Amino acid sequence: MSEPIVEIKDIHKHYGSLEVLKGVDFSVNEGEVICLVGRSGSGKSTLLRCINLLEKPDGGIIKVFGQDILHIKNINSYRAQVGMCFQQFNLFNNMNVLENCVKPQLKVLKISKAEATEKALKFLDKVGMKKFASADVRTISGGQKQRVAIARALCMNPKLMLFDEPTSALDPEMVGEVLTIMKELANEGLTMIIVTHEMNFARDVSDRVVFMDQGRIEEEGTPKKLFNNPESERTAAFLKASINK
Amino acid sequence: MFISNCIDILNKYGSSLMLGVRTTLVVALTGTVLGLLLGLFVGGFRAVKLDFTASPASHFLKGFFDVIANIYITVFRGTPMMVQAVFIYYALLDIIHWDKLPAAIFVISINTGAYMAEIIRSGIQAVDPGQTEAARSLGMSNSQTMFSVVIPQAIKNAFPAIGNEFIVNIKDSSVLMIISITELMFQAKSIAGSTFHFTETYFIEALIYLILTSIASLILNTIEKRMNTTVRLSLPSSETDNITVNYLSKKEEK
Numbered sequence A: 001m002s003e004p005i006v007e008i009k010d011i012h013k014h015y016g017s018l019e020v021l022k023g024v025d026f027s028v029n030e031g032e033v034i035c036l037v038g039r040s041g042s043g044k045s046t047l048l049r050c051i052n053l054l055e056k057p058d059g060g061i062i063k064v065f066g067q068d069i070l071h072i073k074n075i076n077s078y079r080a081q082v083g084m085c086f087q088q089f090n091l092f093n094n095m096n097v098l099e100n101c102v103k104p105q106l107k108v109l110k111i112s113k114a115e116a117t118e119k120a121l122k123f124l125d126k127v128g129m130k131k132f133a134s135a136d137v138r139t140i141s142g143g144q145k146q147r148v149a150i151a152r153a154l155c156m157n158p159k160l161m162l163f164d165e166p167t168s169a170l171d172p173e174m175v176g177e178v179l180t181i182m183k184e185l186a187n188e189g190l191t192m193i194i195v196t197h198e199m200n201f202a203r204d205v206s207d208r209v210v211f212m213d214q215g216r217i218e219e220e221g222t223p224k225k226l227f228n229n230p231e232s233e234r235t236a237a238f239l240k241a242s243i244n245k
Numbered sequence B: 001m002f003i004s005n006c007i008d009i010l011n012k013y014g015s016s017l018m019l020g021v022r023t024t025l026v027v028a029l030t031g032t033v034l035g036l037l038l039g040l041f042v043g044g045f046r047a048v049k050l051d052f053t054a055s056p057a058s059h060f061l062k063g064f065f066d067v068i069a070n071i072y073i074t075v076f077r078g079t080p081m082m083v084q085a086v087f088i089y090y091a092l093l094d095i096i097h098w099d100k101l102p103a104a105i106f107v108i109s110i111n112t113g114a115y116m117a118e119i120i121r122s123g124i125q126a127v128d129p130g131q132t133e134a135a136r137s138l139g140m141s142n143s144q145t146m147f148s149v150v151i152p153q154a155i156k157n158a159f160p161a162i163g164n165e166f167i168v169n170i171k172d173s174s175v176l177m178i179i180s181i182t183e184l185m186f187q188a189k190s191i192a193g194s195t196f197h198f199t200e201t202y203f204i205e206a207l208i209y210l211i212l213t214s215i216a217s218l219i220l221n222t223i224e225k226r227m228n229t230t231v232r233l234s235l236p237s238s239e240t241d242n243i244t245v246n247y248l249s250k251k252e253e254k
Ligand SMILES: Nc1ncnc2c1ncn2[C@@H]1O[C@H](COP(=O)(O)OP(=O)(O)OP(=O)(O)O)[C@@H](O)[C@H]1O
Pocket: A015, A018, A020, A038, A039, A040, A041, A042, A043, A044, A045, A046, A047
């Protein structure tokens, strides 16, 4: 077996006196789809954000694509290889849908505008947003925004995608359109780490579910094992509460 | 009596008043534009928040820049422009032997720049930080993020305040008469001095300022309105979205 794409060893993170990550070990293999679940405040976002260095851990080792990212030279070109989608979409409001996908490519990948546009249209088509290419991003729905955000990330050819509650800010009728696309990406073999409260999705799509509790990984395993035979009481209690919601 | 004196002044001194208007507009407009550029630079760099990914050298340079920028802003907002004008004009006269008009434009530009820097900075702070995070997560650098994503939105947010600086400059350029450039206040003062019709001359002058600022705010309002309507609904009209597969509802059928 090849070595994991992401290898995290004993990372810690404090905000002031609050210890948010209390020694997390975690690894992800190529092509794996991981769902990260847990209560609010358990450190899921913080862990995800450490992986693309939006936060810097206070201690531990993070190796991604075989390199130690905490001592990396070119952070920007590293980040370009790790896509991230946020709960609030975070599209650029001064650009239309197409420009949102083209601009970062021009700035970071330094390719020609024609090439960037072609790629952008390809991915916008993939998420069903091609015909909205010239739309102002402030005028489209939440589900459409998240699909554009996914296309924008895909344009950078990421080898790993991080999703932080991509559907939590959406109206219920729009959740499906976003999850459908994520499922498609999973089936295509993209490596993904997804923080989510959508338990049905986690059960159906992920190769492994990781349950975080109070800054630690309490339990991880295949969805089948975690949902049917959890080892830990806490995991069982959490999953029971989330599924019956 | 008053009216006929006014008409006499307009007939006799119309061309020197027009010269005054021209100088005032040139000074106010170039001062605002150069001040805006300066403010973008200073305000933009002041708003950059270096994260841990920046090198120690950039942290040092940024700290140094912040100190200089703070001093600049404090000094130029904290002293009267009239004093800045005489001081800078005479202090540099022996060194660069400059003319009065470029000196006046220089002074009003750096004075405006200090105000613009603060206007731009608060415009930047009003831009949602999530967009900055997204840009960084895509691999864009601090400055690429600032100039492609944040500043264009900051300028839009700050447009009313930026426009207001232009109006203020039309009026406040009058203090630059202290270094004898031929702007409106200076012209009016010389006309009053030779006709002794002080009330009439300054009445006309006030009226001209009022007309200039009214036209300027009309133009600015139009631009602002046009900027806001570019948030047009550019959606394809009747077409609906083709991704309708609802993952969750499919799930429930099982
Ligand atoms: N920038 C910050 N400064 C201070 N405290 C923070 C910061 N970011 C997160 N925290 C705190 O760290 C803890 C863990 O936050 P984190 O966002 O990782 O949780 P989470 O598991 O993603 O929760 P949620 O499901 O609510 O998103 C929380 O108590 C939060 O208040």
